Amino acid sequence: MSEETVSVAAVTVLSVLQQAYFSLQVISARRKFSVSPPSTVGPPEFERIFRAQANCSEYFPIFISVLWTSGVFLSPGVSSVCGLLYLYGRHRYFQGYKESALGRLSGMYFSAQVLWVLVGFSVLGVFFTCVRVYLQVDLLRGLIAALSPV
Amino acid sequence: MSEETVSVAAVTVLSVLQQAYFSLQVISARRKFSVSPPSTVGPPEFERIFRAQANCSEYFPIFISVLWTSGVFLSPGVSSVCGLLYLYGRHRYFQGYKESALGRLSGMYFSAQVLWVLVGFSVLGVFFTCVRVYLQVDLLRGLIAALSPV
Amino acid sequence: MSEETVSVAAVTVLSVLQQAYFSLQVISARRKFSVSPPSTVGPPEFERIFRAQANCSEYFPIFISVLWTSGVFLSPGVSSVCGLLYLYGRHRYFQGYKESALGRLSGMYFSAQVLWVLVGFSVLGVFFTCVRVYLQVDLLRGLIAALSPV
Numbered sequence: 122m123s124e125e126t127v128s129v130a131a132v133t134v135l136s137v138l139q140q141a142y143f144s145l146q147v148i149s150a151r152r153k154f155s156v157s158p159p160s161t162v163g164p165p166e167f168e169r170i171f172r173a174q175a176n177c178s179e180y181f182p183i184f185i186s187v188l189w190t191s192g193v194f195l196s197p198g199v200s201s202v203c204g205l206l207y208l209y210g211r212h213r214y215f216q217g218y219k220e221s222a223l224g225r226l227s228g229m230y231f232s233a234q235v236l237w238v239l240v241g242f243s244v245l246g247v248f249f250t251c252v253r254v255y256l257q258v259d260l261l262r263g264l265i266a267a268l269s270p271v
Numbered sequence: 272m273s274e275e276t277v278s279v280a281a282v283t284v285l286s287v288l289q290q291a292y293f294s295l296q297v298i299s300a301r302r303k304f305s306v307s308p309p310s311t312v313g314p315p316e317f318e319r320i321f322r323a324q325a326n327c328s329e330y331f332p333i334f335i336s337v338l339w340t341s342g343v344f345l346s347p348g349v350s351s352v353c354g355l356l357y358l359y360g361r362h363r364y365f366q367g368y369k370e371s372a373l374g375r376l377s378g379m380y381f382s383a384q385v386l387w388v389l390v391g392f393s394v395l396g397v398f399f400t401c402v403r404v405y406l407q408v409d410l411l412r413g414l415i416a417a418l419s420p421v
Numbered sequence: 422m423s424e425e426t427v428s429v430a431a432v433t434v435l436s437v438l439q440q441a442y443f444s445l446q447v448i449s450a451r452r453k454f455s456v457s458p459p460s461t462v463g464p465p466e467f468e469r470i471f472r473a474q475a476n477c478s479e480y481f482p483i484f485i486s487v488l489w490t491s492g493v494f495l496s497p498g499v500s501s502v503c504g505l506l507y508l509y510g511r512h513r514y515f516q517g518y519k520e521s522a523l524g525r526l527s528g529m530y531f532s533a534q535v536l537w538v539l540v541g542f543s544v545l546g547v548f549f550t551c552v553r554v555y556l557q558v559d560l561l562r563g564l565i566a567a568l569s570p571v
Contacts, residue, residue: 123493127550130490134543137483141540157470158522161466165309172309177481179325182332182482183287190280193273224309240291243284250277302552315459322459332482334436344424372458390441393434400427413425 129192132204133185139208140181143174143215155187173218173225180236187239194246195261200239207235241247282354284333289347290331293324293365316369323368323375327361330386337389343398350389352383356387373410426521429492433485434505437510440481443474443515466519473518478513480536487539494546495561500539507535 123130148260150156150170156163184207192200210232218223249261273280283372302305306313311321334357342350360382367374399411423430450456450470456463461471482508492500516526549561 124550124554127494127547127554130494130543131547131551133486133490134540134547136512137487137540142482158525159468159518168309172311178479179328180333183290185482185486186283186335187287190283194277194280202304218309223310227533240284240287243280243287247277247281250274251281254274254277318459322461329478332442332485336433336485337437339553340433344427344430368459375458390434390437393437397431397434398428400424401431403425404424 126189126192126197128201129189129197129204132201133181134207135251136184136188136208137183138202139211140178143177146219147171149173152181155260169218174265177215180211184236184239187236187243191239191246193243195242195248196246200242203235203239203242207239208230210235215223275283276342276347278341279339279347279354282338282351282358284329286334286338286354286358289361290328293327296365296369297321297324311369319368319372319375327365330361330382334386334389337386337393341389341392343394344400345392347398350392353389353392357382357389360385397410426489426492426497428501429497429504432488432501432508436481436484436488436508438503439511440478443477445469446515446519447474469518469522469525473515477515480511480532482540484536487536487566488542491539491542494550495542496546502541503535503539503542507532507539510535542551 146172150167151158154163154167156167162168163171184204188200188204188207191203198252210228212228214225214228214232217226217228252260254256297320298315301308304313304317306317312318313321334354338350338354338357341353360378362378364375364382366377367376367378399409403409403411447470450467451458454463454467456467460467463471465515484504486506488500491503510528510532512528514525514532517524517526517528549559553559555562
């Protein structure tokens, strides 16, 4: 399995690096606005950066779960491309939230849409695999054959 | 591996959909009680919904880890059934917490118990696999054979 | 795959047990300092324990992601040893943070360093696998052969 899904693993590592970058931003905001742990309360600019990172962290395991489910059960390539789009959306969300609470919205909507696409692909992948395993019908291969030019 | 574990993947996708539902509940509570991001402080009813979702999010990666460990190393079927029970427990927890702080307890205890069962199955799965790999003894198959009627 | 990666699964289960221990510490701190849910605000000693657990929870999915990426794509053995070191670092972090905000630092630096090592191993594993899959060159095997005594 490991060879087919290497692109999904690459996106996973990129996503971890992005989370590391967000964490470093919170640490530097703590210094800049003198908010010492364990406090998480401070000026609005600090709280926006803190909440942006907390929100990205919260969605990280959900993102990884659907990235791998659609990568393993539908297509590693399609899943990796969606993964990259999601990371781009999260980047825009974080940079926008840093500026203002309203600034987070466009990146938030974009990454939410990509996440829904990955959820949809996961549902399709699980559905096709169930049909293949329990009904011995390979719908996905049939669909690709039907859509391919002769 | 992907065909054997498709039921575990199905529970994973369901669990992601449940998290999405909880997140949408927080968004609608933010609107109802006029608590704009990044603030997370508001009337008790808002804070209960916010904490319910935060708690479910926090346990999500732990749940996914033991679901897959016991699914891959012990049994995908048993693991998926426990996964469904856990999701049911989390549903009761969230609905109960929305009503009152005490209301969360029965769902919390139930989902914690199911999580411990999944942890136990993961420990067993890892133990049986280690014994099989390092001592060349298939305890699990022996156990099933011993328990089966002739 | 499941037999090769059983040591990674064992570290995963240990890590879940550690998270369970941290959660139980928060529950007992809530009782000791009379901080009832959904509130997360209380005396500094409570807030330190609460933040210590929240921080470990936040890093849990990141840790699991790089543990498995480096375990599957580079080496399960090396990855598991790093995983154990990380859990030791998190233990020191939690115990230190319980005492004082400064007390968290040595465990925090140690576990962050181990996490970076796992990120590095994941990058290497993904890189070696890409080179093997797309260029048909097995760099990792060549490297091990070059470093082995005749």
